[in-house]
Amino acid sequence: MTDGHDHDGDPSDDRTPGVPRLGRDEQPAVYGPDYDDAAERPVDPVSRADCPTEAAGEPVADGGESAGGAPSGLQADGGTAATGGDDLDPANYDAVDVFDGGALDLRDGSDSCYKCTSCDTSCPVAEVDDSFPGPKFQGPEQWRLKRKEDHDIDASITDCSNCMRCDDACPSSVPLSQMHNEARGEFVAEQMAKLSTEYVRNRILSNYRFFAAIASKTPRLANFVTGLGVTKWVGEKLLGITSEREFPDFAQQTFREWWRDRGGARVENPDERVAYFHGCYSNYNTPEVGKAMVRVYESFGYEVMVPPQKCSGTPMFANGMLDDARRHAETNVESLVAAIGDGADIIASCTSCSLSLRQEYPELFDLHGIDDVAEHTFEALEYLRIHEDIDAALADADVDERAFAYHAPCHARNQGLARQAIEAFDAVEDVTVEDVGDSCSGISGTYGWKAEKYDYSMEIGAEMFEHMEAAEGEVGMTECPTCAMQMEHGTGYEVQHPLQLLEAALVD
Incomplete structure (x- = not known):
């Protein structure tokens, strides 16, 4: 075990998360100030109507140049000059607002896009759904071209699965997923009918924690009811939740109940503390993952804390329920900041939860302590x-011979963690962990639970299913609980979390 490590929050030390910084972190604080006075607004390029040459009706030939050698009526940066000649005195500019930026102005990020279409070619939804215009339109085009007062957010924004592979693909660090999240939130808040089946269904899927908390009070009854064919039929006919999938079983004892019954932490070590953000699924459905996390960390001498918490907000971001996500984030940030103050780092067993806390929270919310x-x-x-x-x-480690088919979730790839399980278990004799490729699993949280998206989700996941079946192992492995659902659904394989293999290898 290594020497004790500091918890001073120095971003230069070796604990800095592997989330790409350039571009996204250059964006201004979200939900920024509303300017009451036009004089307070940042200076924008002037409109073409402010060019005296054009205003007077004098034509400017395409490609023509002024005496100064620059195209007539244009500034060097592509704006419109206040004079037609080579007198480009900024004092003559009359700044106007071209776009209504709203609470979040992402024009700078939009301007970084040079339409290479790397995001579109990496998008799993665009590959299977011909009606989906792709991340470039949903992000830069939406913000750069569709933000005038006479344009609404395009309804296709709800077809994005929020896999965030476009972020990883962009060579210019355009904040694509941030644009998608904000546009989706605005569409749901202002354009989606609140009594529509789609809105009600998406609200239910987004707030899984609420319904899971109720179901976990009587897990046997809940499992029986959700397993009935009539329940699935009604869910699809009334709500648009696909009947093709099996509802996940609720555990007889939640992780937090287990934690309470065992008396909390069994290791006290103020020099090495971690605060476990278990998320909804590890609490209500797979507490064995949370138990494995606790036992493995305690075997290394860490004191584990389990602070109060709500949903990370991942399904809410994917469905444009930003108000719901913010309410959960307020609780999470408050309790996690307190844990940091007690010397703890935050550990998540779900890669979507860790990505939410690391990237989406600071991109979308302005809460104290969020950074x-x-x-x-x-x-x-x-x-x-x-x-x-x-x-x-x-x-x-002495482990029985095992072979696993490992899938790296999209949200793990966004954090630079695509091969961590492969590399970590390479040293274990008699254990084989085989990467089944870089395709998306297709379920993308709630996306694959929607009746109209089910076939698309299975088409996206087909490559992963094929690679899993060709792999040596017949047990799947992944860090994402919904990816695990898709892996099991498409192949019938049992699926485990890397922490469970660590527990088997390291804990007596």
Whole structure:
């Protein structure tokens, strides 16, 4: 085990998360100030109507140049000059607002897009759904061209699955997923009918934690009812939730109930503390993942804290329910900041949860302490690989011969964690972990649960299914609970979390 590490929040140390910074972190604070006086607004390029040459009706030939050598009526940066000649005195400019930026102005990010279409070619939805215009339109085009008062957000924004692969693909660090999230939130708030089936269905899927908390009170009854064919039929006919999928079972004992019954932490170590953000699924459906996390970290001498928490907001972002997401974020940030103050780093076993805390929270909300939360958040295996000699610990592990087909979730790839499980378990004798390719699983949280998206989700996941079946192992492995659902649904394989293999290898 390594020496004790500091918790001073220094972003230059080796604990800095592997989330790409350039571009996204250059964006101004979200939900920024509303300017009451036009004089307070940042200076925008002037409109072409302010060019005296054009206003007077004098034509400007395409490609023509002024005496000064620059195209007539244009500034060097592509704006419109206040004079037709080579007198480009900024004092003559009359700044106007070309776009109504709203609460979040992403024009700077839009201007970074040079239409290379890397985002479109990486988008799994665009590949299977011909009606979906792709991330470039949903992001830069939406903000650059569709933000005038006479244009609404295009309804196709709700077809985005929020896999965020476009962020990873963009060579210019355009904040694509941030644009998508904000546009989707505006569309749902202002244009989607609140009594429509789609809105009600999406609200239910987004707030899974609320319904899971109720179901977990009587898990056997809940599992029986959700397993009935008539329940699935009604869900599809009335709400548009696909009947093709099996509802996940609710655990007989939630993770938090187990944590309470065991008496909390069994290791006290103020020098090495972690705060576990377990998320909804590990609490209500797969508490064995949370238990594995606790036991593995305690085996390395860490004191584990389990602070009060709500949903990370991932399904809410994907469905444009930003008000719901903010309410949950307020609770999470407050409790996680307190844990950081007690010397803890934040550990998540779900890569969507860690990405939400690291990236989407600071992009979309202006809560106090939110940057500290982002800076101190890590995925569970990632953190151990940074601070502990995992290779040495696993080299002596005695594990029965096993072979796994590993899928790296899209939200793991966004954090630079695509191969961590492959690399971590390479040192374990008799254990084979085979990467089944870089395709998206297709379920993308709630996307694959929508009746109209089910076929698309299965078409997206077909490559992963094929690779899994060709792999040596017949047990799947992934860090994402919904990817695990899709893997099991498409192949019938049992699926485990890397933490469960770590527990088997390291904990007696």
